[in-house]
Amino acid sequence: MSGKIRLIDENGLRVDGRKPNELRPIKMEVGILSNADGSAYIEQGKSKILAAVYGPREVHPRHLALPDRALLRCRYHMAPFSVEERKSPAPSRREIELSKVIKEALEPAVFLEKFPRTSIDIFIEVLQADGGTRCAGTTVAALALADAGIPMRDLVVACAAGKVDGVLVLDLNDLEDKEGEADLPVAYMPNLGLVSLLQMDGLLTIEEFKQALNLAIEGCKQIYKLQKEALKAKYIAIKEEVETCLQS
């Protein structure tokens, strides 16, 4: 199958002109929904994702409440218009899996034990999908959690690595994911040096796996810097505005 489409050209560049270890352009913004307690938006290449966080709040239905910690719930959803062929808005098998996987990637970062008998609800809405949405979804959900003022051990960043046309690459897009040989999404907590999500699809040798994992972690560290900037941006903008006001 991969023989039909060339994913790496003669100059060693990928279908969208990137080098193998290059991320897609990323744009992040925090606090864009006023109804939610915390929210964030990310554009990673052509993928566009919105995340909203509500809580800690009362658990509904009541019987799900945990006596010793908060209940973290996550809904990953793709809008019907997010892909080329209309996607049914009902949650698919894949979306249910990703909701669970993202929840479990974020769980170790949140101080759930500080809010017993409550729930923290995360909604991840994919507006446009072009590969890497589980990773971008995790990244943006962590931002929304921090924006909601929920105490966390660290931010969670996720990034995928993989293999296309025999070359290890970082941050796969949709075409590379579908036509390539392997995909390895990783969620990482950079300050703690812990991996909270690791999945693999396709075939890699043990040596390639190790390299791909390191590549993905390097990618996470790059995104982490952007994530921190995005969190601070809202407040720094106000601060600068005030300072320029004072000077004039």
Next chain:
Amino acid sequence: MFFFENRQIVTPGDLLAEGDYIAGNNTYKDGFRIYASRLGLVEYEGRTVQVVALNTVYIPSPGDQVIGKIEDLNVNGWVVDINSPYKAILRASDALNKPFRQQKDDLTSFLDIGDLILAKVLAFDRTIDPILTIKEPGLGKITQGQIVRVSPAKIPRIIGRKASMINMLKRETECKITIGQNGIILISGPSPEHERLAILAIEKIAQEAHTSGLTDRIAEMIRKEKSARL
């Protein structure tokens, strides 16, 4: 060893200090390292390291004055929304000043659903919902004024160091300002125009809570607005 300057913005997971320090608010300790657990401004004071959060949820604490809304009635009291993850309980016997008899006393004649109350948190811990009291002077049903909501994280800034900000606000706007620790503020003044001015000032404080020289700037703003409006 400190890794940031005082009052610099930090994000969750930032390493704030390493060594023999005390982990204050919104931080956590792992061995000899202190990390931030919330987005906020870092403060190093002596041996303590703390983060002044930019956004938080209200977690009740005994002794806090709060403003709440009656949400429901049950057999022996009211359920009150206090802008917190936990619903508060106000017991009928607390509000009635006499023994409460279920058959005879009609709770809605004292407080009805939708009423706002100024109350104090009597008790709260991880296992029980917060219990309120209105038995002290000044507490009870709110009958007049306007309400502003801010993030509970901004309340200390609105009060200011040694209440400097709130005293200035009261003096300049001529309004009575009652602060609920849960981020709800009651304002009642001589005219709606005075109240609007106070609301404007409070919203500006919440917006610019993380900047310095705020008290003077707000005072100036109020004086300017006052001459324009009143």
